[in-house]
Amino acid sequence: MRAAVVTTFDSAPRYQQFPTPVPAGDDEMLVDVLAAGLHQRVRSQADGSHYTSTDELPLVPGIDGVGRGPDGSLRYFVLPDTSVGSMAEQTVINLRQSVELPYTIDPVVVAAAMNPAMSSWVALRQRVQFQAGQDVLILGATGNAGQMAVQIAKLFGANKIIAAGRDAERLAALSALGATAMVRLDGDDLADRLGKAAGDVDLVLDYLWGEPTAAAMTAVLTNRADRGQPLTWIEIGSVAGRIAPISSAALRAARIQIVGSGQGSVSGHEYLAELPALADAIAAGRFAIDARAIPLAEVEQAWAAAADARQRIVLTPQL
Ligand SMILES: NC(=O)c1ccc[n+]([C@@H]2O[C@H](COP(=O)([O-])OP(=O)(O)OC[C@H]3O[C@@H](n4cnc5c(N)ncnc54)[C@H](OP(=O)(O)O)[C@@H]3O)[C@@H](O)[C@H]2O)c1
Missing domain, CATH: 3.90.180.10 (Medium-chain alcohol dehydrogenases, catalytic domain)
Structure with a gap:
């Protein structure tokens, strides 16, 4: 062959x-x-x-x-x-x-969508027990997986969906997919803007890691109205760096837990359990x-x- x-x-x-x-x-x-x-x-x-x-x-x-x-x-x-x-x-x-x-069904659409969609679908169903009405920040929302994450958070009933990314044009397009706020990842006032928009989120779906994650984590954790409010930070991708210099003080100052979602932290059995429902959603045309x-x-x-x-x-x- x-x-x-x-x-x-x-x-x-x-x-x-x-x-x-x-x-x-x-x-x-x-x-x-x-x-x-x-x-x-x-x-x-x-x-x-x-x-x-x-x-x-x-x-x-x-x-x-x-x-x-x-x-x-x-x-x-x-x-x-x-x-x-x-x-x-x-x-x-x-x-x-x-x-x-x-x-x-169009095989090309399924082959394009399943992997990027699975990243947030599995994270929200297998790494946390996501509740409708929770607020989500998506770091790296302009990539294929990030765009799917916006749509899946909406499908699962998220309240606020804050999309953060670099590309202004693609970021703006995310409101049509369900993002309720967009934060451009640039500029000296980023910490302030991100903190104001996402300081009180319940969950972060993180496709970036590296320096941008460290900066975003500090911005979120230092802007929480209630630092005792639980926050789960789910590490999914690392397009911005494999290592992130996380501040120890930030970790102590708020009730955060960091978990990963991927092969290993999610078992093969858990992935397989989610395949049929995700395939159905794609077949039903639920996603762009x-x-x-x-x-x-x-x-x-x-x-x-x-x-x-x-x-x-x-x-x-x-x-
Ligand atoms: N764990 C899992 O289950 C799982 C599953 C699928 C994917 N992933 C991971 O998730 C990540 C994203 O995958 P993908 O399929 O969405 O990739 P993709 O479609 O290639 O998108 C990656 C996006 O990352 C953004 N980006 C790159 N460098 C950046 C930086 N330094 N700062 C901010 N944004 C940056 C770019 O957006 P802009 O140019 O618009 O800024 C790009 O569109 C990858 O690391 C991938 O391996 C994990």
Whole structure:
């Protein structure tokens, strides 16, 4: 079969021949891959920088996708940590780690949306018991996962949804998706603006980490009307830095707990429990999803385009 193949961590995958994987048991199925999302997680898998990387090469990247089985059924699947991922004409899925989709659904939309949507959906359902009416700050709201987080917070009944991000144009567009306030992450008065807008939130969904998170945390914690009011800060992504210089005084001065949400802190079982409801919400058209399909044969160009793509790129092996 043809696949996107990584042979060295310092260059993009190449479209070339790769042995077709073989299902190992009754739970496994060889599927034709129709769509596989080029998520941040996949980029870090392919350059060896993800925390789950084993340095094994060659590697076919791709952690999830939509495939068609020999029975004609359409399935969204997630793959275990494997060196034979979804960016291939075919891949082996575990039926227990997949969900059947309606035939009418666009595979590209599902492949684009599931990973970024899952980040906040799972955080709000598995890392905290989110209550309708709570107030949420989303740090890094202009990315694909952040935009989904705005929509999912709204779907779950959040009261205030404060969206913080760098890009003014994309930030402004978030009010149509459910954001009740937008805070631009720049300027000398940022701490003041962020503190006023988000000082009393119940939850933070953090896609940034690094220096911006440290500054935002201080701004929020020092602007709480009631410092005894619980605040859960959920670390989901690290586009702004792997290490954040968090102030010890800020941690002591308010009732904050910091938790992470991702592979490991959320079990495979917990992810799978959320798949059907999220797939239903996507199939029902509950979210605005910005996807761009690119044939798998053009994987090298897709990789270059994804570096600063606004849309979620989806590779389509069968086109
Ligand atoms: N734990 C999970 O379950 C999970 C699941 C999915 C994703 N993630 C993680 O979440 C993060 C975001 O993923 P994504 O899919 O949304 O990526 P994305 O679509 O590429 O968006 C990333 C956004 O980050 C913003 N950004 C980059 N550097 C920044 C900085 N220094 N300060 C502020 N904003 C910055 C950019 O927005 P502007 O250019 O508009 O500022 C960009 O649009 C990644 O770290 C990803 O690995 C985690």
